[in-house]
Amino acid sequence: MGEISIKINIADRVYPLKVNMEEEEIIRRAAKLINDRVKEYQENYAVKDKQDLLSMCVLHYATSALKAEKRVGVEDTEVAERVYHLDNLLSEFFSK
Template sequence: MEEKLKIKISIADRVYPLTVEPNLEEGLRTASKKIDTMIKQYEENYAVRDKQDVLAMCALQFASAQENRKIQSTEEYEDALLRLKKINEKIDFVLNKNI
């Protein structure tokens, strides 16, 4: 078992010390960079008075993207399932025709 790492992640000019599994470090660092980039975009494009408002919008944007991926994934699954059912019906038809 690998030893956990103690790292520091910076988000919105604040440093957060974390203890994480080594395989999670890269993802956390990438995520914090994406959050900081998004914060800068909000601050440049909107009149934002409070960092908490910007962080709330970032959280909403990330959560929305995740939910949209789930919805799309579900739709793709349902579409694939429907296609498989149609293929299965055709196979059953051919097999029953040869009996």
């Protein structure tokens, strides 16, 4: 599919983007998540500067992404260990 032009509003600023049609929904959802998080920080903290709110938002999502990456790495390691163990068991079983 082709590229389309869209406008995304983040923290009261409009950003024109060209995106693949398949990515449009994801990008719009991401912008909504960012705006919701900025609004939450604005309501719960004495921060009014949009740059500070966006920085807090970026820190939140970067931390979440790193935690998810670490979790996936641990799960991949556990799966690899189990597959290795099963392979050894099967090898022992079939070598008898």
